Amino acid sequence: MTMTDLVSLSEIDSNRFGVNIARSNLATSGNLASVLEFCKEKQVDLLISRCGSTDIASVHAMEKAGFLLMDTLVYLKKDLRDYSPQSFQSDVNYRTVKPDDIPQVVEVARSSFSGYRGHYHADPRLDAQKATEAYASWAERCCEDPSVAARVLVAEFQDEIVGFRAIRVNSPRQAEFILAGVSPQARNRGVYRGFVIEGLRWCKEIGAEEVLVSTLLVNTAVQKACTQMGFGAHNSYYTFHKWFK
Numbered sequence: 001m002t003m004t005d006l007v008s009l010s011e012i013d014s015n016r017f018g019v020n021i022a023r024s025n026l027a028t029s030g031n032l033a034s035v036l037e038f039c040k041e042k043q044v045d046l047l048i049s050r051c052g053s054t055d056i057a058s059v060h061a062m063e064k065a066g067f068l069l070m071d072t073l074v075y076l077k078k079d080l081r082d083y084s085p086q087s088f089q090s091d092v093n094y095r096t097v098k099p100d101d102i103p104q105v106v107e108v109a110r111s112s113f114s115g116y117r118g119h120y121h122a123d124p125r126l127d128a129q130k131a132t133e134a135y136a137s138w139a140e141r142c143c144e145d146p147s148v149a150a151r152v153l154v155a156e157f158q159d160e161i162v163g164f165r166a167i168r169v170n171s172p173r174q175a176e177f178i179l180a181g182v183s184p185q186a187r188n189r190g191v192y193r194g195f196v197i198e199g200l201r202w203c204k205e206i207g208a209e210e211v212l213v214s215t216l217l218v219n220t221a222v223q224k225a226c227t228q229m230g231f232g233a234h235n236s237y238y239t240f241h242k243w244f245k
Helices: 011-017 032-041 056-064 099-112 128-144 191-205 220-228
Strands: 007-009 021-024 046-052 068-079 093-096 151-157 160-171 174-182 210-216 232-243
Touching: 007 032, 011 021, 011 128, 021 032, 032 046, 032 056, 046 056, 056 232, 068 220, 093 191, 099 128, 099 151, 099 160, 099 174, 128 160, 128 174, 151 191, 160 191, 174 191, 191 210, 191 220, 210 220
Parallel strands: 021 046, 174 210
Antiparallel strands: 007 021, 046 232, 068 210, 068 232, 093 151, 151 160, 160 174
16 A cells, blocks of 8 residues: 555645645554654644544554544445346436536535534534535535546436435446435435435446445434345444644
């Protein structure tokens, strides 16, 4: 693993929050010193770092170095090799996003992630409104940039977009559900379950053999919807923040 793979400056986060932010995707007790040295050299204000939840030695090392836990992310996995796409009835229409839909998708992301319990919102030193905009911006990039998401589905009810689901292709055999949102007024209508079914259908069509999905440990509604569709626990990560000033 190169240093660039280990830790890098996050231009998007830095511009959004107005401080110099870096990210480390998988810090360990063995590489933590190198990560911190990088942050010192680059005059980083905030480091956002993930750590495997079973790597207790690394958790303890990060706590000792002044990191604070912000959230826990769980991954679930679905094997598609023997999966047959399901049919279902719904008064919600699912289709691929169109350019004219993007402003509505962004608004759905903004409303569905307001007050979210992810690591941005959990950090009291980050502005809550800007934290919400992080997800709205991500949703917009999913719709506009194929390198961010290979496909975005939208849920339409009475000519209004009430939800979206972004899918990334990680490799020829693996796809990943990376971001989804459902408008608060459209919840408890099975919209998210419909996204799981339609998303799996598309992943099967492109030849993927497995699908990943991640969510917060506290987001039991998403976990329930996915496990009912045959997803099983895969792994989990802690998200830590370390402020240097």
